[in-house]
Amino acid sequence: MNSAVRDQYEQFPYPSEAEAPVISRPFDPIDDSLHFGWGWARHRFVYRRWDGLRILDAGCGSGLTSVGLAKLNPGSTVLGLDVAEKPLILARHRAEASGIHGLEFRHHDLDEPIPSAWGTFDFVVCRRVLGQVDDPVKVLKHLGATLDPRGLLLATFPASVGRGPAVALRLAVEALAGPNSTLGDQATLGLELLTALRPDHPIRQYDAARHGGLFPRVDQFVATYLNVAERGRSVAEAIRLLEAADLQVLVVPAKQPWRPEEILSGPVGPALRREVTAIDDRRMAALTDALNPTLHGEEYRFYACSVDFEPRLPTWPESLKTTPEVVEPLIPHPTGLAAPSRLSDRPGWMVYRTVTGAFGEVDERSSTVLKLVNDHHSCGAIDQLVSEKLGTVDSPEKSRDRWVELANLGFIALESLDRREHVDCTHLGPVLDRLDCACPRRWVRACELHGHCTITRVGPDDEKAQAIAAALNRLTLHKIIACDDCPDYTADE
Numbered sequence: 001m002n003s004a005v006r007d008q009y010e011q012f013p014y015p016s017e018a019e020a021p022v023i024s025r026p027f028d029p030i031d032d033s034l035h036f037g038w039g040w041a042r043h044r045f046v047y048r049r050w051d052g053l054r055i056l057d058a059g060c061g062s063g064l065t066s067v068g069l070a071k072l073n074p075g076s077t078v079l080g081l082d083v084a085e086k087p088l089i090l091a092r093h094r095a096e097a098s099g100i101h102g103l104e105f106r107h108h109d110l111d112e113p114i115p116s117a118w119g120t121f122d123f124v125v126c127r128r129v130l131g132q133v134d135d136p137v138k139v140l141k142h143l144g145a146t147l148d149p150r151g152l153l154l155a156t157f158p159a160s161v162g163r164g165p166a167v168a169l170r171l172a173v174e175a176l177a178g179p180n181s182t183l184g185d186q187a188t189l190g191l192e193l194l195t196a197l198r199p200d201h202p203i204r205q206y207d208a209a210r211h212g213g214l215f216p217r218v219d220q221f222v223a224t225y226l227n228v229a230e231r232g233r234s235v236a237e238a239i240r241l242l243e244a245a246d247l248q249v250l251v252v253p254a255k256q257p258w259r260p261e262e263i264l265s266g267p268v269g270p271a272l273r274r275e276v277t278a279i280d281d282r283r284m285a286a287l288t289d290a291l292n293p294t295l296h297g298e299e300y301r302f303y304a305c306s307v308d309f310e311p312r313l314p315t316w317p318e319s320l321k322t323t324p325e326v327v328e329p330l331i332p333h334p335t336g337l338a339a340p341s342r343l344s345d346r347p348g349w350m351v352y353r354t355v356t357g358a359f360g361e362v363d364e365r366s367s368t369v370l371k372l373v374n375d376h377h378s379c380g381a382i383d384q385l386v387s388e389k390l391g392t393v394d395s396p397e398k399s400r401d402r403w404v405e406l407a408n409l410g411f412i413a414l415e416s417l418d419r420r421e422h423v424d425c426t427h428l429g430p431v432l433d434r435l436d437c438a439c440p441r442r443w444v445r446a447c448e449l450h451g452h453c454t455i456t457r458v459g460p461d462d463e464k465a466q467a468i469a470a471a472l473n474r475l476t477l478h479k480i481i482a483c484d485d486c487p488d489y490t491a492d493e
């Protein structure tokens with residue numbers, strides 16, 4: 001453990017009491033920022049069971065994140081670990097004040113392996129820690145060793161570009177203050193320097209954006225500028241560290257979608273456009289980081305898992321692409337994943353904020369569709385209402401593509417009208433492709449991604465179904481249809 005880092009947090013726990021008071025509040029504004037990227041985890045991976053998630057908050061500080069995690073995942077247990085005692089004391093008070101059960105805090109140095117007796121975890125969060133440890137690969141290996149084989153890790157790293165002005169001020173303070181100055185001395189001097197800078201200086205502009213135009217308190221100054229060992233990285237460097245720890249990077253959510261037209265001048269040629277739209281999440285993160293780093297802000301958020309695990313984002317079965325009538329009777333349900341935020345610069349378009357904290361734009365028609373989803377009509381009925389409202393009709397193919405896209409983006413979930421016959425599942429649409437498969441591995445994966453399924457129809461192979469169900473704890477499934485992976489399987493219809 002880096003003793004200078006521990007001393008910093010013993011003196012100035014993060015977040016401080018002034019920043020996040022240890023009192024019970026129905027809604028903590030910081031909870032909202034905790035959602036950034038986490039919604040993705042919640043809906044795609046973490047909520048694979050209703051309750052009983054084991055969550056590890058590695059480097060929990062004063063426990064704001066831990067309490068946020070406990071709130072976001074009701075019924076789960078959260079273990080917070082930190083190397084500094086004072087933040088842990090605050091964390092315990094915070095947990096007590098929240099009235100939420102299942103939170104525990106322990107002293108532990110992440111440079112050391114996490115004792116196996118503490119069990120494995122479904123979700124490991126390591127937020128604002130890895131930029132300050134001496135050997136992030138070692139820490140990540142310790143976290144990876146404690147991850148359930150089907151678990152998910154959220155790790156953040158400070159972004160070298162986004163944190164540039166903050167690091168510059170720290171270096172200036174170090175140069176001015178001399179080697180024997182205390183952190184308190186440095187904060188006082190640094191605040192004086194900050195106020196003396198021209199308002200148009202990049203550091204002043206960074207500070208104004210960060211602290212809402214008010215000069216920071218001492219604790220805020222230390223947390224923002226005096227992280228003694230902070231080392232920023234590029235997306236590509238951080239990915240290399242995660243991979244060196246035998247982790248598989250799944251997604252690097254950015255604050256906003258990348259718009260090539262903001263970076264590229266003139267019309268983008270078809271070849272380049274193809275390249276740009278075809279690349280995977282990791283390469284897209286590296287591309288945006290190189291060309292438009294503000295999309296990632298001050299830190300990168302990485303979702304990773306063990307290299308042997310194969311989680312997949314929901315995709316739709318190919319058959320839907322040729323049978324639009326399949327979509328029309330489906331009932332769209334709002335997932336709560338996105339809410340209208342403001343008008344876009346593009347005429348008629350609307351900006352939506354997702355629970356991941358990211359912003360996305362939808363055209364007028366999709367926006368109208370999303371607003372009508374609450375009424376629980378079928379897709380076909382809503383299409384009709386939208387056509388009447390907007391005075392234009394979409395072709396069935398176009399409308400189907402729109403529904404599928406909205407579902408794939410997580411804006412809505414689609415359910416069958418005929419729930420009893422098929423699957424009583426809140427995420428039927430995205431799950432369908434997995435349910436068309438008898439391979440236990442795929443079933444398991446489907447349920448990892450969409451854990452609230454109760455499959456209600458009885459198929460021919462109950463024994464097999466029950467075995468799979470047992471493996472999935474709470475899931476009851478009875479229906480097995482067919483599987484490309486298992487050619488010897490006889491489908492029942």
Ligand SMILES: C[S@@+](CC[C@H](N)C(=O)[O-])C[C@H]1O[C@@H](n2cnc3c(N)ncnc32)[C@H](O)[C@@H]1O
Pocket residue numbers: 001002005006009014015058059060061062063064065081082083084087108109110111126127128129132133
């Ligand atoms: C900036 S705070 C982040 C707190 C919390 N994760 C959050 O996002 O609110 C960093 C925390 O990591 C802890 N930390 C740093 N190095 C550590 C290590 N080697 N082992 C355990 N905790 C460590 C510090 O003591 C500090 O409380």
